[in-house]
Amino acid sequence: MIKKIDHIAIAVKDLEAEIARYRDVLGLEFLGKEVVPEQKVTVAFFKVGDVFIELLEPLSADSPVSAFIEKKGGGLHHIALEVDDLQAAIRRLQEKEVHMLDREPRIGAHNARIAFAHPKSFSGVLFEMKQRGDAS
Ligand code: CMX
Numbered sequence: 001m002i003k004k005i006d007h008i009a010i011a012v013k014d015l016e017a018e019i020a021r022y023r024d025v026l027g028l029e030f031l032g033k034e035v036v037p038e039q040k041v042t043v044a045f046f047k048v049g050d051v052f053i054e055l056l057e058p059l060s061a062d063s064p065v066s067a068f069i070e071k072k073g074g075g076l077h078h079i080a081l082e083v084d085d086l087q088a089a090i091r092r093l094q095e096k097e098v099h100m101l102d103r104e105p106r107i108g109a110h111n112a113r114i115a116f117a118h119p120k121s122f123s124g125v126l127f128e129m130k131q132r133g134d135a136s
Helices: 015-025 064-072 086-095
Strands: 002-011 029-036 041-048 051-058 075-083 113-117 127-131
Touching: 002 064, 002 127, 015 029, 015 041, 015 051, 051 064, 064 075, 075 086, 086 113, 086 127
Parallel strands: 002 051, 075 127
Antiparallel strands: 002 075, 029 041, 041 051, 113 127
């Protein structure tokens, strides 16, 4: 069901400053930015081997990522796992009594279909299940 880690997401206050750090200090390959209105975030992707680092900046004060930054000051936000069939993955996790925050897929970056599991099901870690879209 789970193919690989797709990306590790990090919440940041100042996306442009962090893009410069990840690109120029760490020397990672910057792939570009995308506004994801449904999730109220702007994201920036970097390639690290066949995994990505995703920087997340809140689009507005009512973004859940704003609340996260306010509470924790930013940092590691979620780990995304790529699956073949998101609907089947949601069903299977629910059968295993995982509390899914999303019981139906939502749209994430690159038009991928995504669903989050409640962190209480996984030792406080927020996992995103992700089924890539055609162009992602
Ligand atoms: N790490 C750990 N716990 C977290 C968390 C995080 N990053 N984000 C939220 N939580 C906790 C909350 O504190 C809350 O805990 P309690 O139920 O104990 O109070 C619980 O998870 C549920 O959070 P919520 O905000 O009440 O629930 P919602 O269903 O409204 O939203 C979530 C959940 C995760 C979707 C939202 O908080 C969020 O982070 N949205 C942004 C999603 C995002 O990063 N999208 C990226 C799009 C790009 C892409 O990857 O494709």
